[in-house]
Amino acid sequence: MPSIPVPSIPSTLPGVELITSPRRGIAQVVLVAPGAGPAPQATPGERVAVRPIDGSPLPDEWLPAAPLTGRPGEVHQVRAGRGVPRWLLGVGRALDGGPAEPKQWRIAGAALVRAVDSDIAARTEAGVRAPKSVQLGLPHEVTTECVAAFVLGVRLGGYRFTVSETSVPASTRSVLLVCQEDRVDAWRDAADKAGELAAATALARDLANTPSNVKNPDWLARTAERICSGIPGLTSVIRGGDWLRAQRFGGVLAVGGGSQSPPRLIELSYRPRGATQHLLLVGKGITFDTGGISIKPAAGMHLMRTDMSGGAAVIAAMRAIGGRKLPVRVTALVPAAENHVSGSAYRPGDVLRHYGGRTSEIGNTDAEGRIVLADALAYGVERFSPDVVVDVATLTGAMKIALGLRTGGLFASSEELAQRLCSAGARVGEAWWPMPLLDAHADALRSDIADVKQTPNGPGGITAALFLREFTDGLPWVHLDIAGPARAEKTYDEVTPGGTGFAARTLVEFAASYA
Ligand code: BES
Ligand code: ZN
Ligand code: ZN
Numbered sequence: 001m002p003s004i005p006v007p008s009i010p011s012t013l014p015g016v017e018l019i020t021s022p023r024r025g026i027a028q029v030v031l032v033a034p035g036a037g038p039a040p041q042a043t044p045g046e047r048v049a050v051r052p053i054d055g056s057p058l059p060d061e062w063l064p065a066a067p068l069t070g071r072p073g074e075v076h077q078v079r080a081g082r083g084v085p086r087w088l089l090g091v092g093r094a095l096d097g098g099p100a101e102p103k104q105w106r107i108a109g110a111a112l113v114r115a116v117d118s119d120i121a122a123r124t125e126a127g128v129r130a131p132k133s134v135q136l137g138l139p140h141e142v143t144t145e146c147v148a149a150f151v152l153g154v155r156l157g158g159y160r161f162t163v164s165e166t167s168v169p170a171s172t173r174s175v176l177l178v179c180q181e182d183r184v185d186a187w188r189d190a191a192d193k194a195g196e197l198a199a200a201t202a203l204a205r206d207l208a209n210t211p212s213n214v215k216n217p218d219w220l221a222r223t224a225e226r227i228c229s230g231i232p233g234l235t236s237v238i239r240g241g242d243w244l245r246a247q248r249f250g251g252v253l254a255v256g257g258g259s260q261s262p263p264r265l266i267e268l269s270y271r272p273r274g275a276t277q278h279l280l281l282v283g284k285g286i287t288f289d290t291g292g293i294s295i296k297p298a299a300g301m302h303l304m305r306t307d308m309s310g311g312a313a314v315i316a317a318m319r320a321i322g323g324r325k326l327p328v329r330v331t332a333l334v335p336a337a338e339n340h341v342s343g344s345a346y347r348p349g350d351v352l353r354h355y356g357g358r359t360s361e362i363g364n365t366d367a368e369g370r371i372v373l374a375d376a377l378a379y380g381v382e383r384f385s386p387d388v389v390v391d392v393a394t395l396t397g398a399m400k401i402a403l404g405l406r407t408g409g410l411f412a413s414s415e416e417l418a419q420r421l422c423s424a425g426a427r428v429g430e431a432w433w434p435m436p437l438l439d440a441h442a443d444a445l446r447s448d449i450a451d452v453k454q455t456p457n458g459p460g461g462i463t464a465a466l467f468l469r470e471f472t473d474g475l476p477w478v479h480l481d482i483a484g485p486a487r488a489e490k491t492y493d494e495v496t497p498g499g500t501g502f503a504a505r506t507l508v509e510f511a512a513s514y515a
Contacts, residue, residue: 005165006214009206009223013155014113015174016195018188022135022178029087029112029136032058033100034070053091053099054139064088072104073111077119084131087115099141102149103493106429109153109175110494116172117158124170135176140183145427147177147187148194152429155198156494161209193324197428200320200508201501203227207312208486208499212288212305216261217336220287220308224266224315224334233272234322239265249335250353251360251375255368256337258292258345263337265376266311268318275329277514280386281507282376283314284369284393285336292339292365293347306499307369309486310392311336317507328514333380335372339365351450355379358470361447363455369395370467371454377471388417389477390510391468392503398460399435400484406492407431408502409481411465413472421478421510428505429494432480437469438462445470480506 022028035049050070052058064076074090091100091108100108116134123130138147154175162168179187207215207223221238228234241262244253249265256263266285289304290296296304311334318332346352350362352371356378360371373391381389399409408425410432412418418434425432441463444456452470456463465479485502488495 004163004211004214006163006210007161007168007206009210010199010203010227011159011161011206013198013202014158014172016151016154016191017174017176018184018191019135019176019178020181020184022137023176025084026176027084027087027131027134029089029134030058030062031091031108031136032068032070032088033091033093054137062086062088072100072107075111075115077115085119087112087134089136100146102145103429105146106149106153107493109150110157111153112175113154113158113172120170120172130170132170132173133176134172135178137178138183138187140180144186144190148190149429151191151194152198153494155195156201156496159202159205159496161206161498163211196320196324197505197508200316200504203319204309204312204316204501204504205496205499207315208306208309208501212338215287215305215308216338217256217264217285217287218261220285220311220334220336221264221266224268227315228268228319228322231319231322233325234268234270234318236269237267239267247355247379248353249355249375249379251355251371252335252337254346254350254352255286255292255339255372258342259338259340261287261338263335266315266332266334266336268315268332270318270322270330272325272327272329275327277388278329278331278384278386279511279514280380280384280389281314281317281330281332282373282380282389282391283311283332283334284308284373284395285311285334286369286372287336287338289339289366289368290341292341292345292368294365295341296366303487306487307394308336309394309499310480310482310503312499313392313482313501313503313507316501316504317511320504320508321511324508324512326512326515328511330511331380331384331386333376335376337368337372339368354471356382358452359450360452360454361450363453367455367464369393370464373468374471377468381471381473381475386475388514389472389475390421390480390507391478392480392482392507394483394486395481396460396464396483399481402435402461403433403484405484405488407433408485409433409435409461411435411437411479411481413475413477417476417478420513421506424509424513425506428509430502430506432506435461435465437465442466
């Protein structure tokens, strides 16, 4: 295969530094918001009092040409005299008129790096010096949650993934946060954690965005192994065809059987001393999904290079969990396969034997995710007897229709688990919506000739979840369907088009909740 100039993984992100006095010669960013009090009801044309959030006055010569609203993510470059540029950055206000909330800070951070990135590009193009760092003063009363959210936005907002022989354009190097001495420790800790979460998201994006002519199951496995190496307590084992056949992983072998690139099972183990809880994470690792014999329509098929986004989130989360030395044992399994069409592909009507012996009757080879996950779940549950199981997958188009592109579907074996996962997501800026495991549809799983039917009639996201439940042995379990939010079509908040890395941060935060 000719080699393709893919970016090195993990890609580099802007740095964030906490300092206690401003540095000379570095562009300054002034944070602004609509004046305090209830949200002003501005009519078009009416001027709203927008002020720096540190209470300082806004000199007239700083006012941008365009009207200033102070909404989160509004950015203006203003030049007061000669010298380095100054920026005004809106952070907005909470709906009740209170100070800006974390989500607004995340939006502001992302907008700032995008603006600085385009400024760097424009100056580079014009052949003039392009300052690559900016600094901003953070008022004392900003909460640590808001600082963390801002860091997340800064690190992710300018994310890019391009496959090109020409060198990548320069981008923001660092954002310096100027704060008072007594805030340094708390904010640095929050900024470091948020920085790690952002790195996990970016790594999951890198893996998802890598094209499938590079990313076959073996590439995914080797890359996971490489990026997890060197982290104390984190080990990886990659299983290939012989092992999978010996262990009778009938689902993974069937789904991967139509491809020239054989399947793999990626196993990552993080075993810190003294851990009492053991989490099992399972991620769908379909490196490309043609649909198989039940082939997908051409329109949109190219997007299926991100069908391993669940696996990517799991791999990236493991690296962050190990990197942060969380005191909880975590095992990750990513069944990786390419769902292709050929004379050796599996067929509708086939009956497969999963790891552990349960059989399933295939109705549609495009429902391959649940087939590889069934093997991995059955194996993980039997081999490790974990305390909690979480699986993550771009599983059903139905979930994309139900919840759209910004919210993940969550199915859980208990209310308490659903709540724990939802709040972990909320803390790191990922939205999940609880979905029901409706018993009324459980009967549809029964098959005349096998133990379970792969594609039961009924609501697609729910029946897929019910199918997976058959392989969890009644353990506490959460199933995350990220078919919607794993990809973005356009830029919004801290999200960039392509793979979004969705779920990686939630998994890290969820693991931390057991520490
Ligand atoms: N990878 C797809 C699900 C998907 C669709 C993810 C769109 C992201 C965007 C999955 O393998 C699939 O094709 N599922 C089928 C299942 C059906 C045949 C029962 C689906 O949802 O249509
Ligand atoms: Zn499919
Ligand atoms: Zn798929």
